[in-house]
Each structure stands twice: as C-alpha cells, then as structure tokens.
Amino acid sequence: MASLSRLDRFHQRHPWSHNDHYGPWVVRQVTAAGARHVLDVGCGTGNLSALLRRRAATVTGLEPDRRTARAAAERFADDPSVDIVEADFAGRDTQRRWDAVTLVAVLHHLPLVPTLRELRGCLSPGGRLVVVGCYREAGRVDLLTSLLSALAHPVMALVKHPARAAVPPAHMTAPTREPLETVDDIRAAAARELPGARIRRRLFWRYTLVYDAPAEPGTA
Template sequence: MKPLPHRVLRALEQFNATHPWDHNAHYHQWILRQLPKRFDSALDIGSGSGDLARLLAARANEVQGIDSDPVIIHRAQRMTPPATPVTFTVADALTGIPAGSYDVITCVATIHHLPFTEALTVFRQHLAPGGTLVVVGLSRVQTAGDYLLGVAASPLNAATGWLKNKGRRAPRPVSMTALTRPADMSFSDIVSEAHDALPGARLRRRLFWRYTLVWHRH
C-alpha cells in the first residue's frame, strides 16, 4: 500500500494550517453520550482550556479540571463564568488528583503523555463505584487498518476544517495551543494493557487519529 504522494501531503498540511479545528473537541458530544444525564462529581484530566470541563458542569454538581500547565489552567479559569461549578488546578495526573472519588472521569489526548498502565490504575482508584471512565487517546500507526483510517481521515479532516471555518482562514483554536508529542504505543498494545488494568473496557479506533476507551466500574 503506497503512501499519499508527498505533494498531496504538503498541500493538505498547508490547507489544514489555514483552516485548523479542534480534533479533541470533535469528540466532546460523543463523550457526553457515554455519561448519565446527571451525576454528582466529575474529574477532567488534562483539562486544557476547560471546554470539556464546562460541558460536564452542565450535568454535575462539581467538576475538577487538572492540568500540569499553569498557563493553560490560568486561561481556563479566565474563560469560565464565576457561577460554573468547576475548579481548575495545576496538578500532576498521577500524583496530584484532588482527594476523593468521582462519578465521571474523562481524559482527552493526555494519556499518551503518561505511563499508560499506571495512569489507568490511578484513574480506576479515583473512580466511584458505578462510575464511568472515558478516554480519548492517540495511538501509533502500525497496521494496515491504522493506515486506512488515516488515509480516510485526511480529506475528511480538510473538509471539516473548511466547513467549521466557513471557508475562511482561521486562527488556531485556544484549546490547541498546548504542546503535544506523538503517541508511542500501538492500538493493539493499548487494548492489551487496558484489558489487563480495566477488565471489560471497550476500545475502538476512531477517525482523526484517535481511539476511545469506555469503562464502567461495578
């Protein structure tokens, strides 16, 4: 299977830079569909500028958003209306989670920065009985299936950016200003380690270079 020609890739990269959009926010509504209509407490790990945490606050009595970047946490605080039941804290995802258990834990495009199994173990320890963990993550391209999804996503990515920006040149979204690094785990390795740490977890490959994990604690 031949890769896309270099000139095509360069053209797509230039187009996407002109019409950027938030691939993680694309999954926010999907995340909400995995959750109850109401719950008491939620934790958003790697909360960034706070978009998902604010959405969770519409269903929760209390939301904690944590991120290791103090600049993005300050930005999230400034962007959040005072009456919103969200607290943003600079904290490490493995050692700094605010004490207590949570009915909902979300983690979007963050877990590939962490030791995977250790992170899932920490998340499980903070999830209340009956609670739901939802992860949207990145995996390393390895198989023909991974490559086919990437090929399918490339023109859709460009079309989505064009539609979301109504054909106009757009600035990079605030939620995308944080630095990220490529994923180093393949999807098959992620599935294997996730099932060891969270028996019964549901994992799926997704478009736009993402996978999802959903686990309910009994």
C-alpha cells in the same frame, strides 16, 4: 509525505480541533452513566469542562500548564461548580473519588499501565472512565482509518472553520507528543487494568475507551 504536508498547511488555514469534535460524544457517555461529579484530566482552556458542566453537578479540571490553567480558571470564575486546579494527573486529590473521569488526548503523555491503574482508583463504585486518545499507527487497519480521516478532514475543516485563520485558536496551541502505543498495546494494557473496557478506533487519528467500575455489592 507531501500530501501530509499539504493537509497540515490546509489545517493551519482552516483549523478545527479533533479533540473538541469528540466533546459531545464524551458528554453523552458521562451523562449515560448518571455521573454528577466529574474529573476532567488535562482540561486545557476548558472547552470540554464547559460541556460537562451542563450535565454534571461539579467538574474538577486538572491542567498543568500555568497560562492555560489561568485562562480556564478565569473562564469559570463565576461558576463555583467548576474548579480548575493547576496540576497534572499526579497532583490530583488522591483521597477523592469521582463518578466519571475524562481524558481527551492526554493519556499518551503519561505512562500507560500505571496511569490506567490509577485512573481505576479514581472512580467511585459504578463510576465511568471515558478516554479519547491518540495511538501509533501500525498495520493495514490503521492505514485505512488514516486514509479515511485524511479524506474527511478537509470537508470537516470547511464546515467547522470556513474562513481562513491568521493564527490558530488558543485551545489548539498546547504542546503535542507523538504516541508510543498502538491500539493493540492499549487493548492489552486495558485488559489487565480495566477488565471489560470498550475500545474502538475512530476517525481523525483517535481511539475511544469506556470503562465502568464495578458497583458496590448489593447495588442494582
């Protein structure tokens, strides 16, 4: 526990976002699917939405926190292709479908099984769901991955944020919640709701999930 406390103090002095670290990877998955219209659930201040906008025609960002949503909206005020909506996932336009849907460190805030089912319904035929999520550690594999993450974290911190910070960046002040589901729980839920989803453990206490919705019959 003392080592974790020291790691946390080091992270406060040299803050870098585990979520932003996976932003380029998310964009590559979305781009590979040929997505033009993307829904970014829990967009925060818009870091991922900005990356997605470089590759997509339109990005709709959902953010339930009023102050954060306003900051994101101001960021994209001059870009009509990015629409920031002050709403949680339940407040989305339920009649619309997107070519890709992204969630980064969001899914563990929502009920897993019904949310996966609703996410599937958000996708256009052939659309892609890309998730970077948090999980509850359980077992030796998770322990080993956590150890590797703890060893790599200070190196990444010094590379990404070598100067000491007085306060954490605004995009790293969102409320957090401990995940309830293990990777096995997530795999089991995805097997029921998202057949064919690819799930992998990742460094820095994250997992990734990629799911491709079936294409329309007769589509190559």
